[in-house]
Amino acid sequence: MKPPLRLQLPKLQLPRGRLWTLGLPYVWLLLFFALPFAIVLKISFSTAVIAIPPYEPTFHYADEALQIFLNLGNYLLLLDDSLYYMAYLSSLKMALVSTLCCMLLGYPMAYAIARAPARQQTVLLLLVMLPSWTSFLIRVYAWMGLLSNTGLINNLLLWLGLIGEPLQILNTNLAVYIGIVYAYLPFMVLPLYANLVKLDMSLLEAAADLGSSSFNTFWKITLPLSRGGLIAGSMLVFIPAVGEFVIPELLGGPDTLMIGKVLWQEFFNNRDWPVAAALAIVMLMLLLIPITLFHRYQSRSMEKER
Amino acid sequence: MKRKLGFSSTVLWLGLVFLYAPMLILILYSFNESKLVTVWGGFSPKWYAELLGDQQILDAVWTSLRIAFYSSTMALILGTMAAFVMVRFKRSWGKMSLSNMITAPLVMPEVITGLSLLLLFVHMADLLGWPRERGMLTVWIAHSTFCASYVAVVVASRLRELDLSIEEAALDLGATPLKAFFLITVPMIAPALLAGWLLSFSLSLDDLVIASFASGPGATTLPMVVFSSVRLGVSPKINALATLIILFVSLIAFISWYMARRSERRDRHAGR
Numbered sequence: 001m002k003p004p005l006r007l008q009l010p011k012l013q014l015p016r017g018r019l020w021t022l023g024l025p026y027v028w029l030l031l032f033f034a035l036p037f038a039i040v041l042k043i044s045f046s047t048a049v050i051a052i053p054p055y056e057p058t059f060h061y062a063d064e065a066l067q068i069f070l071n072l073g074n075y076l077l078l079l080d081d082s083l084y085y086m087a088y089l090s091s092l093k094m095a096l097v098s099t100l101c102c103m104l105l106g107y108p109m110a111y112a113i114a115r116a117p118a119r120q121q122t123v124l125l126l127l128v129m130l131p132s133w134t135s136f137l138i139r140v141y142a143w144m145g146l147l148s149n150t151g152l153i154n155n156l157l158l159w160l161g162l163i164g165e166p167l168q169i170l171n172t173n174l175a176v177y178i179g180i181v182y183a184y185l186p187f188m189v190l191p192l193y194a195n196l197v198k199l200d201m202s203l204l205e206a207a208a209d210l211g212s213s214s215f216n217t218f219w220k221i222t223l224p225l226s227r228g229g230l231i232a233g234s235m236l237v238f239i240p241a242v243g244e245f246v247i248p249e250l251l252g253g254p255d256t257l258m259i260g261k262v263l264w265q266e267f268f269n270n271r272d273w274p275v276a277a278a279l280a281i282v283m284l285m286l287l288l289i290p291i292t293l294f295h296r297y298q299s300r301s302m303e304k305e306r
Numbered sequence: 307m308k309r310k311l312g313f314s315s316t317v318l319w320l321g322l323v324f325l326y327a328p329m330l331i332l333i334l335y336s337f338n339e340s341k342l343v344t345v346w347g348g349f350s351p352k353w354y355a356e357l358l359g360d361q362q363i364l365d366a367v368w369t370s371l372r373i374a375f376y377s378s379t380m381a382l383i384l385g386t387m388a389a390f391v392m393v394r395f396k397r398s399w400g401k402m403s404l405s406n407m408i409t410a411p412l413v414m415p416e417v418i419t420g421l422s423l424l425l426l427f428v429h430m431a432d433l434l435g436w437p438r439e440r441g442m443l444t445v446w447i448a449h450s451t452f453c454a455s456y457v458a459v460v461v462a463s464r465l466r467e468l469d470l471s472i473e474e475a476a477l478d479l480g481a482t483p484l485k486a487f488f489l490i491t492v493p494m495i496a497p498a499l500l501a502g503w504l505l506s507f508s509l510s511l512d513d514l515v516i517a518s519f520a521s522g523p524g525a526t527t528l529p530m531v532v533f534s535s536v537r538l539g540v541s542p543k544i545n546a547l548a549t550l551i552i553l554f555v556s557l558i559a560f561i562s563w564y565m566a567r568r569s570e571r572r573d574r575h576a577g578r
Contacts, residue, residue: 017483022400025388025454029407032451036422039429053428105324108317115314124318126563131325133505133559135512137529137536138548142328145335145540152331185325235413243415245515250536260417267421267519277425280418287415294413295406 037284044277045070055273074278084262084279088286091259094173095241098180099188102237103230105181106188110229111222113189114196125193132186140179140250147175147251171253179247184240188233195229196222228297235294239287259283329552336545353546363531363547370511370528373442377449378506384450385457385502392458393465411452412459420519423448427520440522448520449513453506460505460566464498497565504562508555 046055046069058069078084113124131139146152147170154166169175199222207217223230245260252258259279267276336354340347357363388408395401411419427437427444437443472494476486492499514529521527528551535544 018395021387022391022395022404025384025391025408026400026404028384028451028454029388029404032423032426032447033407033411036426039425040418040422043425053432105317105321108314109321112314112318122567126560127322128325129563130556130559131329133508133562134329134555135529135548135551137512137514137532138332138551139329141532141536141540141544141548142332144536145545146328146331148540182324182328185321189321239413240415243417245417246533260415263417263421273425276421280421283415284418291410291413295409298409299405 040277040280043274044074044281045072046274047071047073048272048274053273054271071274074274075282077275078278078282083257084259087257087259087262088282090257091242091244092286094176094180094258095238095244098177098184098241099234099238101177101181102185102188103234106185106192106233107230109185110189110192110196113193114199121197125190128189129186132183136183137246139183140247143175143179143182143251144170147178170251171256173252173256175251176248176256176258179251180237180241180244183247184237187236191232191236192226192229195226195232199225228301231293232297232301235290235297239290239294242287243283332545333549333552336542336549338542338545341542353542354550356543357546357550360543363528366526366528366531369442369525373445373449373517373525373527374507374510376446377453377510378503380446380450381453381457381506382499382503384454385506386461386499388454388458389461389465392462408455408458411455416513416515417519419452420448420516423451423516424519439524440520441524442521444520444522445517445525445527448516449506449510452513452516453509456505456509457502460502461495461498464495464566468494497568501562501566504558504565508558508562511555 042058043055046058048054049056056069056071059066109128113121113128116124148154149166149168149170151170153169154163157163158166169178203221203225204217207221208214212220243260243263244258245264248256248258248261249264252261263276263279263283266272266279335346337349337351338345338347339350339352385408388404391401392405392408423444424440427440431437431439468491473486473490476490477483481489512529513527514533517527518530518533521530532544532547532551535541
């Protein structure tokens with residue numbers, strides 16, 4: 001029934017209307033999403049100066065010749081100064097560990113929601129997703145009060161007699177991990193749930209009938225079948241976590257190195273726009289593979305839904 | 307099987323406690339009489355009263371609300387058009403590149419989006435003399451762009467399950483495509499449109515990083531004010547403000563979820 005319907009429809013629409021529908025968002029995104037990346041690339045090859053704007057032009061037109069100055073210094077600096085590559089490495093590490101923690105916590109949660117009675121599923125899903133729509137900044141801020149030396153968690157542990165003196169949690173990397181897992185957990189649960197809810201239960205029953213242990217069934221059937229959701233969820237956590245700024249700034253300490261924070265400081269504190277641009281370009285290069293993975297999953301799941 | 311279910315539901319409840327406890331404690335402490343944020347000094351709504359007297363915060367609230375309103379409206383227009391292209395158009399180069407561009411902002415780290423937009427605005431001001439200065443207009447452009455992605459996802463998933471026969475009937479009976487769109491399609495996807503608009507509204511209201519890059523001295527949004535004060539540490543006044551923001555945004559999110567769900571249920575009742 002369906003395919004002929006879809007084939008007919010474009011013919012019924014006026015070409016002019018279709019051009020507008022495609023054209024307006026296309027031009028907008030080209031101008032405000034794609035073009036800016038080209039500009040970032042250009043600025044990353046220029047030199048910082050004290051002026052407005054604080055960089056030297058890359059293209060010069062003088063004596064009837066177009067001169068292009070490509071300053072590789074910013075990229076060499078990234079290789080040379082250990083601050084930068086350490087920041088990249090530690091961002092990748094922290095994002096990876098947080099993604100794994102989200103997975104360990106989020107997988108059972110998604111599984112439990114997918115197996116709950118249908119009426120409860122939507123409510124449970126809302127409960128998980130609601131915080132992710134609520135103010136991100138406020139939710140990170142909430143942890144500042146909880147984790148501080150005189151905060152609720154330390155007071156509770158002291159009162160229970162588990163520790164003799166307050167633990168330093170705020171302004172350490174541990175607090176950053178807690179913050180990232182807390183903020184991004186819903187994004188892991190949602191795609192996993194969408195995947196697990198479609199899981200064919202008869203496969204699991206067949207495995208159980210044939211004498212497979214529940215762990216074996218999980219490992220050999222449930223987990224491989226939910227790979228798509230696992231990849232999508234991981235990318236939704238990992239990619240933004242690498243460039244995270246608010247969480248390391250508010251929960252991390254002076255020795256918390258994350259590339260989003262370094263970029264922010266280069267831009268706002270040092271006003272070195274070319275280095276900030278180079279940092280962004282390298283970050284984008286590092287994230288190219290995860291972003292491609294996410295896109296592949298996204299378009300595949302869209303095709304499947306049809 | 308049964309034991310595993312027991313384990314996973316335990317984790318689910320622990321996870322929910324983990325997600326909600328910090329916010330509930332924050333709300334509780336916003337009613338703390340004491341100025342010391344860690345000591346409970348009795349119940350008092352005085353921080354809320356103090357909040358209402360803070361002109362800087364009130365101005366920022368007004369700025370943020372206006373930006374959120376205009377951004378979500380523009381995002382709705384752009385996102386709905388993009389969703390139409392993604393669902394209804396034949397496979398073409400234009401369609402593929404548009405759907406790539408519209409989904410990319412969903413995962414792009416905010417610092418990259420913010421930085422790239424700022425550099426664009428600086429360049430445009432240099433070459434075209436527009437925008438003259440960064441402020442509400444530039445934040446509006448930035449927010450419309452990234453919110454359009456969310457609208458596109460919400461609206462596209464609704465469009466995909468839509469019955470085409472009614473639209474076709476309208477077109478067969480001589481309605482112009484534009485008329486068929488506004489009289490037939492829009493009413494059918496209205497809940498998804500509202501859900502997308504509300505989601506954009508709350509995302510725009512919430513954004514700190516992109517707004518910090520795109521804004522200038524003219525427009526300070528609420529998250530920017532909150533952030534500069536939070537950097538100095540926890541304060542009871544910010545607790546009170548945070549409580550109001552949490553309640554307000556949760557309400558928007560809940561309505562948006564409810565609208566999207568109601569449309570789904572109506573379809574199911576119609577036997578689809």
